[in-house]
Amino acid sequence: MSLKSFAAKIFANYIKHQTQSWASKPVETQQKVFQQLIQQAKNTSFGKDHSFDKIQSTQDFAQQVPIRDYEELKPYVNQVVEGKENILWPGKPLYFAKTSGTTSGAKYIPLTKESMPTHINGARNAILNYIAETGNADFVDGKMIFLQGSPKLDSKNGIQLGRLSGIVAHFVPSYLQKNRLPSWDTNCIEDWEDKIEAIIEETLAENMTVISGIPSWVQMYFEKIYQKTGKKVGEVFPEFDLFIYGGVNFEPYRAKFENLIGRKVPSIELFPASEGFFAYQDKQDEKGMLLRLNSGIFYEFIKAEDFFSENPQRLTIGEVETNVNYVMVISTNAGLWAYNLGDTVMFTNTKPYRVIVSGRIKHFTSAFGEHVIAKEVEAAMSEATKEFNFQIAEFTVAPQINPKEGLPYHEWFIEFEKEPESLPKLSAFLDRRLQEQNSYYKDLIEGNILKPLVISTVKKEGFQQYMKSIGKLGGQNKIPRLANDRKIADELEKLQQ
Incomplete structure (x- = not known):
């Protein structure tokens, strides 16, 4: 020891x-x-x-x-x-x-x-409570990576501002500085793809024991490691022994992570x-x-x-x-x-x-940490109907976390009364408007964590059939504009068959 x-x-x-x-x-x-x-x-x-x-x-x-x-x-x-x-x-x-x-x-x-200090001590105490519970402290001797935003800060009327994860990077205690990756310069890279490549270069030869971040971003890091080495993450980092995450529900990712790592790794969930x-x-x-x-x-x-x-x-x-x-x-x-x-x-x-x-408390989609709300998708759709001269009966949005191929995406289920001339142009317009409204979603698209949204058309009266099937047709019952799972999406797909 x-x-x-x-x-x-x-x-x-x-x-x-x-x-x-x-x-x-x-x-x-x-x-x-x-x-x-x-x-x-x-x-x-x-x-x-x-x-x-x-x-x-x-x-x-x-x-x-x-x-x-x-x-x-x-x-x-x-x-x-x-x-x-x-x-x-x-x-x-x-x-x-x-x-x-x-x-x-x-x-x-x-x-x-x-x-x-409460932000800093929260993460610290989470790790210390894990050590006290399990008796496992060996990982403190290895390298720790925290996938986070850039620590570069702007200023507004004399007060510095930035993303929370970037601000927190300024408060890493001295006893962790030698263990902490990526380097300051790499952390400051704004382009996510370039940043991931730099992080991989810095970490592949290191004894990584702790990896932390939002699951969707960490998954991309793991996938690129596999592409580069042909090895599971658990082989590349044999002493990787603790995964720390927060921001989104990890369960949809768990099976994928265990496959990428090649084994189960203890984890700590945070609510920051x-x-x-x-x-x-x-x-x-x-x-x-x-x-x-x-x-x-x-x-x-x-x-x-x-x-x-x-x-x-x-x-x-x-x-x-x-x-x-x-x-x-x-x-x-x-x-x-x-x-x-x-x-x-x-x-x-x-x-x-x-x-x-x-x-x-309001419907949302944040399967990847994007925090997309109803107002954003409704505003995008409203502008699109004017731009492309089409009409809709209903629509809802759901995440597709595990597509058969390619990157995950947001799936927009739309029942048209009058279809636009070009669905690809409509998809591109909606995606662009959503990125303009939501910086988290834009980061995920630009970082190749998500691909642009996909439109799936719903047959005529498809939403009515769905509401009837769950006993909520009519009255004050409404289709949620957004969901954080695929319960509605899966039922709509069944009705299409």
Whole structure:
């Protein structure tokens, strides 16, 4: 056992005890976080507008601070982006994590000196808890790769901005720098194909023990390794012993990964976002990720079925139940208040509190981390009908993760009332418009992770037949514009036969 792995085990046990301490007192831990947040922000513009100085309880907070999504919080965020101080949180943020917007361009998510460490410690503690649980620390002596965005940052009114993964790259602890790949120069390569080639050149001869990233991107890395060497990843990296992932559901990829690697590799699931690092897998043999209740985030939960009602009940951590779909609402030490992240979660356990990400409160497609929403596909379709003079009865979009050949893609199932003259031209137009609206999708196309969308025509009244087959024909029932799986797609294909 090396000195580094020995030290890692000692530190891991320390973090494990720390974790057990707050996890065993969930309500008390959350109450402490809540009080600290209110106290620290009471003199900000937002705090004054919502009478934080009069808030004594979480019930007061729920009455005085309405739930908002990014667009509704945007008037305050815009002031922060303009360089004003003490708007959502004391002072100015350290960074903005720039992400794809939902309705009007980019989103600028503030990262403060208080919130930034929680992002770093989240990933660190996930690994340390794994070491404490399994006793396996040998991988710390090998090389670790984190497939991420460029660490190059821009500036807006004196505040640096970039993608969260690129910002985090600036905070890799010194004791990991020698183990970390790719190199800084390679990480700064903007073109994904060039970047992957450079990463492969840097890693093929190394003792890779930990590989981390969004599954779709890691899969491309693995496939190119096989193409270059003719060997399984597990042969190329015989000591590869830990895969860390987040962002999308790994299950659709698992069989493909095991084939590419040639064996099973232990994995850790993370639940990170620009808005916060919410949870990580703390047990290899239990379903769900440990919700981080002590990380500067106060959580509220609303039953998904009640979310769009006039005054839904806002529950705190001590009031939730297992196997119920909740919308997760957060208030953070980055200045997000009663913020609707859009994610829905389900608790698998309450001793301690573990969650799985069950989806989004609105329909979406994000099988590859693209976060495509209904507004984006509907806007593209609306413009296309005008451009190409056709009419549709209905349409829906689903991911095709495992095509018979070639790259994965988005499949658009369209029932035409009047067909366009050229389906290939329509496909190209829709794909271009989607890329213009969604930077994540554009990155996946340009990086050759996805190929451009494919249109599959649905026979006349095909959607009606589908709705009838599931007992939802008529009334207020609607076809979801997007799905993150192929349940609807598979049924539509059956009806075509």
